[in-house]
Amino acid sequence: MDTVFEINKPAKITSVADYVEGKVTGESIFKTLQGSVTLVAVTKGTEIKEHTADTDIMVQVIEGEIIFNVNGNANKMEAGDFILVKKLTPHSVNAVTNAKFTISKIKE
Numbered sequence: 001m002d003t004v005f006e007i008n009k010p011a012k013i014t015s016v017a018d019y020v021e022g023k024v025t026g027e028s029i030f031k032t033l034q035g036s037v038t039l040v041a042v043t044k045g046t047e048i049k050e051h052t053a054d055t056d057i058m059v060q061v062i063e064g065e066i067i068f069n070v071n072g073n074a075n076k077m078e079a080g081d082f083i084l085v086k087k088l089t090p091h092s093v094n095a096v097t098n099a100k101f102t103i104s105k106i107k108e
Contacts, residue, residue, distance in 0.1 A: 003030040013062055017041040019098055024048055035105045041098075042066070048093040055105045057085050064099025068092075077101075 005011050017027040017039045024046060029037040035055070039062070042048070050069070059068060060082035068075045068083055070091040075083060085091055093101075 001030050001032050003028075005029070013039060013102070014100060017100060019043050022046060029102070033107070035107050037102055037104045039100060039102050041100045042093065042095040044095055044097050046095045050090050050092040052088045052090055053085065053105065055087050055107050057087075057106065058102075058104040059083050059085065060102045060104070062100040062102060065096040066099045066101065067094040067096060069094070 001007075013029070016029065017025050019025070019041050021043050022045075024040060024042055026038050026040045029039055059077075061077045061079050063079050065076065065078045068077050068091065070083065070085055070089060076096075077083065
């Protein structure tokens with residue numbers, strides 16, 4: 001497993017990926033041949049335009065609030081919420097507040 005974190009030691013996920021006004025920032029938590037987890041930080045008002053992923057994904061909000069649009073449905077999500085999305089499904093994100101969320105890619 002590729003990671004910058006110490007294995008078998010707790011870490012604060014909120015300390016990863018800094019907020020940069022109007023930008024999307026991301027930091028890899030870990031990566032394996034089977035998948036990866038990335039923490040993404042967005043500031044209030046930032047939009048991630050519609051796109052697709054080449055794997056199934058799970059998006060989990062760690063802090064803040066986002067609108068996660070998938071297949072034309074707007075889903076209000078806040079800390080503790082997650083959504084599962086099949087590969088190649090169009091989705092986008094609008095940040096209601098400063099927010100951090102993880103993207104877990106699950107390879108078949």
